[in-house]
Amino acid sequence: MKKTLLALSLLLGLSLHGYSQGSPPIVSFQAQNSNLPTGNRFGSIQAIDANTAWGVAGTPVTSGTTTTFNPTRYVRTADGGTTWTQGLVTTSGLTNYGVANISAVSATTAWASIYPVAAGGSSGIVRTTDGGQTWTRQTTAAFSASGAFTNWVHFFDANNGVCMGDPTAQGTSTVPFFEIYTTSNGGTTWTRLPRTTAITSVTGEYGVVNQFYASGNNIWFLTGYDTGLSNSVKVLRSTDRGLTWTSGGPTPFIEQASGIAFSSATNGLAWQLESLAVTTDGGTTWADRPYSTAFRASDVAAIPGSNIFVCVGTDARVASPTAADIGTSISRDLGATWTTIDNAAQYTAVSFASGTIGYAGGFASTTPTGTVTGAVGKYTGGNILSNRNPELQKALSVYPNPSSNGVFTVQLKAGMKAGASVRVVDVVGRQVVAQQLNATAIATNATTVDLSKEKAGIYMLELRTDAGVAQQKLVVE
Known part of the structure; x- marks a missing residue:
């Protein structure tokens, strides 16, 4: 009031x-x-x-x-x-x-x-x-x-x-x-x-x-x-x-x-x-x-x-x-x-x-x-989120990519800590996925991203941790 x-x-x-x-x-x-x-x-x-x-x-x-x-x-x-x-x-x-x-x-x-x-x-x-x-x-x-x-x-x-x-x-x-x-x-x-x-x-x-x-x-x-x-x-x-x-x-x-x-x-x-x-x-x-x-x-x-x-x-x-x-x-x-x-x-x-x-x-x-x-x-400045970690980026891999069904497996760097998160945005910046890595993902160094309900096209995956950021382009066929 x-x-x-x-x-x-x-x-x-x-x-x-x-x-x-x-x-x-x-x-x-x-x-x-x-x-x-x-x-x-x-x-x-x-x-x-x-x-x-x-x-x-x-x-x-x-x-x-x-x-x-x-x-x-x-x-x-x-x-x-x-x-x-x-x-x-x-x-x-x-x-x-x-x-x-x-x-x-x-x-x-x-x-x-x-x-x-x-x-x-x-x-x-x-x-x-x-x-x-x-x-x-x-x-x-x-x-x-x-x-x-x-x-x-x-x-x-x-x-x-x-x-x-x-x-x-x-x-x-x-x-x-x-x-x-x-x-x-x-x-x-x-x-x-x-x-x-x-x-x-x-x-x-x-x-x-x-x-x-x-x-x-x-x-x-x-x-x-x-x-x-x-x-x-x-x-x-x-x-x-x-x-x-x-x-x-x-x-x-x-x-x-x-x-x-x-x-x-x-x-x-x-x-x-x-x-x-x-x-x-x-x-x-x-x-x-x-x-x-x-x-x-x-x-x-x-x-x-x-x-x-x-x-x-x-x-x-x-x-x-x-x-x-x-x-x-x-x-x-x-x-x-x-x-x-x-x-x-x-x-x-x-x-x-x-x-x-x-x-x-x-x-x-x-x-x-x-x-x-x-x-x-x-x-109009640079990407504020850009704080890329070279080791994190090198260890990040996604497969299959392109994906015919929109489901991706994300391979992570070993030794990651709790609190890390994954988000995916489309080409206009709309967030379509946001998830924190659970204990299983951290223990196995892998997680799944499901874009099966999204349209075919190009997306950007971002992995964010206390140590920095890594990114990977995703393609849904």
């Missing part, structure tokens, strides 16, 4: 909207024109594949010392960022609302979560199947009780999704619990989860707009608390696409946090402005994470198939940042150290679909000639 991002006042106070070269210059994102009206900024962005990305944007409004940000626009590319389209997320009957996030599965199909910005405002889920030109309310995700407030929606694929809102009571009960719905048919029907201990709220507890993260079938969200309660921020987790939930251990943060991101079922980061926390057990326990290099707190995302995190914004260590402090950083060690990979633009949102496919969203600004430009950066 908290609508103003904790870092927003810091971002807006900089007046750095747009592009400002750091020193020495480091450029890994190519500036693209989002076609957003000047003054708009991104609230979130989602990279889907080499061609497709979606975002949410709007205009922050400042009144006195208070800044609110209730975006209502979608932004979309279907051609790798060559052109971007934008428009309002709207349909008949929506009033006094903002868009918490958009979850897309293709260039045409996406869902948006709607929250009220004033008394009597709208709350719920809307869907588009024509790239944002029209949106339709999905009424079985009701969010109609007193106090209803939708915080986010996420789809794991075109059919299976989950959405979450602030605690409300149900039926004749007076006990509030988080309003969570799931669907297995693309939102044609949504079903609210029954009350359980894990999702029953305490006094003054609520959800936070767009503060969730999904990795595989796992999904997590943060809760917040009314000022003065001094409660530790809580993390709730589902391992089955939102069907059941457990409550994790408390984070080090009191009442509010800025965000959460996970690179796997176990490894994750949470942050509150400049303070960073880490978990290695899926959110059951959290610990402070000291760091000494440029962590940026506007947004954090994991790069799929890795334990690499990327963050955007200003250097969180700097109390009064200037243009020299904007940028994008990555961490390969769960947030202990951060390396700047771009310092040419100030971004507020970031997302990667792979080690080479990523987008960041920022501010739409006006040039001296009156042209509205910028707001989007497309990643």
